[in-house]
Amino acid sequence: MKQEVMDLWRLCFEDTEEFIRFYFSKKYKEENTLVYWDKQGDVIAALQMPLYPITFAGTLVQAGYISGACTHPLARAQGVMTKLLQEAFGVMRKRGIPLSTLIPANDRLYGYYWKMGYATVFDFSPEQYTVLDRPVPGHFRVEAVRDEALLTDDLFRYFERAMLRRPYCVQHDREDFDTIMEDLRISGGVLIVVYAGEDHIIGMAFAEPRGNHVLVKDWLFDTEDVKQALLSGVMMHLDAAEIQCRSLPTGKNDEHRGMARILDVEQVLQLYAVRYPEQHFVLKVTDEQIPENTGIYIVGEGGCTRRNSEEFAVELTVQELTQLVFGYYPQRFPGLASYFKSFHPFISLMLD
Numbered sequence: 001m002k003q004e005v006m007d008l009w010r011l012c013f014e015d016t017e018e019f020i021r022f023y024f025s026k027k028y029k030e031e032n033t034l035v036y037w038d039k040q041g042d043v044i045a046a047l048q049m050p051l052y053p054i055t056f057a058g059t060l061v062q063a064g065y066i067s068g069a070c071t072h073p074l075a076r077a078q079g080v081m082t083k084l085l086q087e088a089f090g091v092m093r094k095r096g097i098p099l100s101t102l103i104p105a106n107d108r109l110y111g112y113y114w115k116m117g118y119a120t121v122f123d124f125s126p127e128q129y130t131v132l133d134r135p136v137p138g139h140f141r142v143e144a145v146r147d148e149a150l151l152t153d154d155l156f157r158y159f160e161r162a163m164l165r166r167p168y169c170v171q172h173d174r175e176d177f178d179t180i181m182e183d184l185r186i187s188g189g190v191l192i193v194v195y196a197g198e199d200h201i202i203g204m205a206f207a208e209p210r211g212n213h214v215l216v217k218d219w220l221f222d223t224e225d226v227k228q229a230l231l232s233g234v235m236m237h238l239d240a241a242e243i244q245c246r247s248l249p250t251g252k253n254d255e256h257r258g259m260a261r262i263l264d265v266e267q268v269l270q271l272y273a274v275r276y277p278e279q280h281f282v283l284k285v286t287d288e289q290i291p292e293n294t295g296i297y298i299v300g301e302g303g304c305t306r307r308n309s310e311e312f313a314v315e316l317t318v319q320e321l322t323q324l325v326f327g328y329y330p331q332r333f334p335g336l337a338s339y340f341k342s343f344h345p346f347i348s349l350m351l352d
Helices: 002-012 017-026 080-094 109-115 153-164 174-186 224-237 265-275 318-325
Strands: 033-037 043-048 051-056 059-071 099-102 119-130 140-145 190-196 200-210 213-221 242-247 255-262 281-286 295-300 303-307 314-317
Touching: 002 017, 002 033, 002 043, 002 059, 017 174, 033 080, 043 080, 051 099, 059 080, 059 265, 080 099, 109 119, 109 255, 119 318, 140 224, 153 174, 153 200, 153 213, 174 190, 174 200, 190 224, 200 224, 213 224, 224 242, 255 318, 265 295, 265 303, 265 318, 281 318, 314 318
Parallel strands: 059 099, 213 242, 281 314
Antiparallel strands: 033 043, 043 059, 051 059, 099 255, 119 242, 119 255, 140 190, 190 200, 200 213, 281 295, 295 303
């Protein structure tokens, strides 16, 4: 089946042969792959659903990431991918996975995935920089790492600690960290690392050339001086006159980056109730794609219970609930804003 999925990938996506072989050697797993065959036994649609942990409601939760969703051009607009996604929802629910995430391949697909129950929750703040003439402070040391074989445990530990500080952020384990670096190498990119003193890591940036500019896919730093040192390192090691960065969203002039979906409403609300035991509310939730989620939920005293009948103040779609529990602009729901804290969820370094 792997070869058939690879052939369909080549037909549907404009990736290089090197990237395709890299992806299928590092990320592809048969148990995380669903395919749709036609009557002749040919694969006409496929998707993968690898697991990525995400910081959610003060804890780490596994989320199924929809990757490589594609349909043969001659089989499109026939509901094939809808059936495949519905099957994926069932598989992930049986595995106890409460959430799913994805990055639409283009803006047009946001509407399609919304109909499938996904909601936009991941944004980024675009930043652009031109040639900088500020020197790197003398007490900083800037290095470039171009090969995953040079990654040290110290580099990963800094990366892991910095990522875990971000609420509602998709995380990456050590194996995936190495894979991210190999993807950078394939694209001609580099990991810029800033040290204070001999070996104290204080910042890093994942940068790759994109035509006439360099894209910083993500960067981690605590101070403006470290940020400037990272920019200087990117410009020096990638010979860049212009840098575009996907930075943490600020709530102003942000751009959409990805979507999330609740697969198990009761499980997600239970996690939320444990994190915020002071909250008490009753909701009716409707989910057109996963009817098992439709129902009335009572959240309070650190737990969630489900009832067949109960008075409720608000009825929400599963998309609206997803945005609320992720803290994605809860002020848009005046009657519920006081129950849900505001956050800026983030997703990055997903080999998209």
